[in-house]
Amino acid sequence: MAWTRHHVLSLADFTPEEYDTVLQTASSFREVLSRRTKKVPTLQGQVVANLFFEPSTRTRSSFELAAKRLSADTLNFAPGSSSLTKGETILDTAKTYLAMGTDMMVIRHKEAGVPRAIADEMDRLGVKVGVLNAGDGQHEHPSQGLLDLFTICSLLDANTPRLGLLQGRKIAIVGDILHSRVARSNIWSLTASGAEVHLAAPPTLLPKEFADFVTEDGLPRKLVVHWSLDPALTDADFVMTLRLQTERMTDHLLPSLREYHQQFGITRDRLRQCQPGVKVLHPGPVNRGVEISSDLMDDPEFSLISQQVTSGVAVRMALLYLMGGGKVG
Known part of the structure; x- marks a missing residue:
């Protein structure tokens, strides 16, 4: 075009x-x-x-x-x-x-x-x-949303990456969605592809209004909000975890980073709920051991982080x- x-x-x-x-x-x-x-x-x-x-x-x-x-x-x-x-x-x-x-x-x-x-x-x-x-x-953050989309679509078809490859796929976005411009751009791009996007975070980092986020343009988009991790990960094809933007948090939105990792941190064990071959993304910078376990971040079998860069x-x-x-x- x-x-x-x-x-x-x-x-x-x-x-x-x-x-x-x-x-x-x-x-x-x-x-x-x-x-x-x-x-x-x-x-x-x-x-x-x-x-x-x-x-x-x-x-x-x-x-x-x-x-x-x-x-x-x-x-x-x-x-x-x-x-x-x-x-x-x-x-x-x-x-x-x-x-x-x-x-x-x-x-x-x-x-x-x-x-x-x-x-x-x-x-x-x-x-x-x-x-x-x-x-x-x-x-x-449009260019980040587009590079994430390109990373995923290139994995599915290296020669001809295209939007339609994500039709019907389940993609979980986990983390500080409230403060994330990356999440907002990814929500637009991934739901436009026909993917089913599941958001997961504590209620303080994921207002319920996000459920209505993609209804503005009237297009059929699939977005589901969860305040717990398991339903978002179940049968997911891709998991995108986001950095906790503590510099933007003016209130006490989390009890502790340790408790956040226990409830929402992405680990090898938690990925067992996902589809075989699930891949993990993170826009960076990464708080190792908080949003994602350090060993998982460096594991090329699961991690697409270097490909994103x-x-x-x-x-x-x-x-x-x-x-x-x-x-x-």
């Missing part, structure tokens, strides 16, 4: 055709990354600005490497050494990078809505600058390529 999306801010309105376009494009770039020469000239002459207003290791490094593999020039923003410390506004910062000739902006911020505000400002100015949300508050570069190359209008070389 012809790609018409100028910004990637959320997966809530992604169509099945757009998902498949990203998956197929990422598959092409995965092949590029397997070559001896891993660089292609698709975005040569374009400038990608990584504006990360909060700390990040995987996402920032992945976007920077993706842009460089596409031969784009990169600008990296660090808030601690920027004019924000002198009172400059976020929109003024974005317009400064615009004046430097930026073609695409990758935005990460602790407050929800900042990437959209910058995208709206670019549109108001009438400039063709694409904005990609690299995670905003408790809203969404590798998939991230290919998927982010695909997004930058589609938004930048390049050609695979």
Whole structure:
């Protein structure tokens, strides 16, 4: 399909055709990354600005490497050494990078809505600058949702990863769903595939309102909420565990990390309830021994965590390529 999306801010309105376009494009770039020469000239002459207003290791490094593999020039923003410390506004910062000739902006911020505000400002100015949300508050993290989708679909069909492969599959998402932008993006993408998504967490980390989360667009989506782990894991094909975001918890939402692990931590024994061949994902960073046992995290028989990191570069190359209008070389 012809790609018409100028910004990637959320997966809530992604169509099945757009998902498949990203998956197929990422598959092409995965092949590029397997070559001896891993660089292609698709975005040569374009400038990608990584504006990360909060700390990040995987996402920032992945976007920077993706842009460089596409031969784009990169600008990296660090808030601690920027004019924000002198009172400059976020929109003024974005317009400064615009004046430097930026073609695409990758935005990460602790407050929800900042990437959209910058995208709206670019549109108001009438400039063709694409904005990609690299995670905003408790809203969404679209590229993480897409790389998780790509990781799973590539496991099921390495040559032709596509959305329809997940039709009827059971996928459990376990952990701090309340604070997770990753969970929100994955809920949109996985339910769009026809998968049956089960959420599991303590009630303090999983409000009952999540049961109505995917009814906004009127599409038939399957989402089930559990306040205990066993029903979510039973016969699951994939288990996605999430980090406890203690830095975002202003109240005492958990008795202790030890008790959380006893009730919701993913271990080898607990995976026996799942389908044979079950695979485990985690977006990182991981609190070893809390969300997932350390031995399970490092076991390639079950863990897809390293594949997620590798998939991230290919998927982010695909997004930058589609938004930048390049050609695979």
